Amino acid sequence: MVADDALDRVLKLLASPPVRPEVSHGYLDLLGEEGTHDTLAQRLMRSSGLPRIYEQVWRPVLFGLAKGGPLGPSTDQEYALARAWLDLAATPGATVLDVACGPGNVTRALAEGVTDGGLVIGADASATMLSRAVADTPASAPGTAEVAYVRCDAADLPFADAAFDAVCCYGGLYLFADPWAALASMARVLRPGGRLVVLTTHRPGLPLLGPGLAAVSGATGIRMFGARELTEGLGAAGFSAVRRRSHGLMQLAGATRP
Numbered sequence: 001m002v003a004d005d006a007l008d009r010v011l012k013l014l015a016s017p018p019v020r021p022e023v024s025h026g027y028l029d030l031l032g033e034e035g036t037h038d039t040l041a042q043r044l045m046r047s048s049g050l051p052r053i054y055e056q057v058w059r060p061v062l063f064g065l066a067k068g069g070p071l072g073p074s075t076d077q078e079y080a081l082a083r084a085w086l087d088l089a090a091t092p093g094a095t096v097l098d099v100a101c102g103p104g105n106v107t108r109a110l111a112e113g114v115t116d117g118g119l120v121i122g123a124d125a126s127a128t129m130l131s132r133a134v135a136d137t138p139a140s141a142p143g144t145a146e147v148a149y150v151r152c153d154a155a156d157l158p159f160a161d162a163a164f165d166a167v168c169c170y171g172g173l174y175l176f177a178d179p180w181a182a183l184a185s186m187a188r189v190l191r192p193g194g195r196l197v198v199l200t201t202h203r204p205g206l207p208l209l210g211p212g213l214a215a216v217s218g219a220t221g222i223r224m225f226g227a228r229e230l231t232e233g234l235g236a237a238g239f240s241a242v243r244r245r246s247h248g249l250m251q252l253a254g255a256t257r258p
């Protein structure tokens with residue numbers, strides 16, 4: 001549930017706060033009837049079934065396979081890496097944005113690394129994912145960060161410039177109609193010196209895999225990013241100090257807003 005004081009804090013971070021905020025579903029809805037573009041993957045994200053199995057079954061199985069099985073980082077290691085690359089331990093009371101938060105699994109993991117007085121906002125376009133995020137997120141205990149959720153489009157984040165200390169985007173970039181606009185939007189809402197961490201797909205430089213991956217990508221709407229494509233895209237969006245590592249068909253990147 002978006003607690004009243006957390007909602008007030010979210011409204012203060014918006015570039016243009018609505019006159020009558022729509023919060024009847026437990027998250028701040030800034031999209032209304034608007035949807036994201038229509039691919040097979042996006043339809044699944046908006047379905048009522050996927051949010052129920054996403055965190056416990058879908059993500060561990062599919063991300064696990066894509067990361068190379070036991071050779072890749074575990075889910076907990078992914079989450080720990082996000083907290084470390086975002087430098088949350090050195091940012092007391094941080095204000096953090098989790099873009100494409102889905103059912104809030106990463107949002108809650110980020111909140112574990114944020115100290116009292118901090119705020120972690122999960123942002124997503126899917127109403128069904130956000131309903132699940134609200135249901136699965138306990139009220140913040142004393143001494144922990146507050147968590148709130150906002151329904152919005154990653155390519156046009158509704159927050160004021162430099163509103164956040166850190167931005168995370170795990171498992172979302174490959175679904176967006178315009179991932180480069182989304183990265184530019186994330187750079188805009190980060191304060192100078194603020195950190196970004198991204199987990200997305202990786203197109204390995206193996207020519208034999210190319211046609212198969214292109215076919216899957218075309219059929220599902222899941223974009224595969226080359227290694228240089230991602231680092232160059234981060235640079236073009238205004239980020240510096242880019243670091244990157246790949247694990248099978250997934251890659252992680254960290255960067256700083258100068």
Ligand SMILES: C[S@@+](CC[C@H](N)C(=O)[O-])C[C@H]1O[C@@H](n2cnc3c(N)ncnc32)[C@H](O)[C@@H]1O
Pocket residue numbers: 036045046059099100101102103105106123124125126129152153154155169170171172175176177
């Ligand atoms: C696979 S889930 C990722 C959940 C979580 N971040 C994780 O790593 O497990 C991807 C999410 O991206 C969201 N999404 C897709 N396009 C979006 C957009 N344009 N703006 C905001 N969220 C979007 C979907 O609704 C979905 O909940």
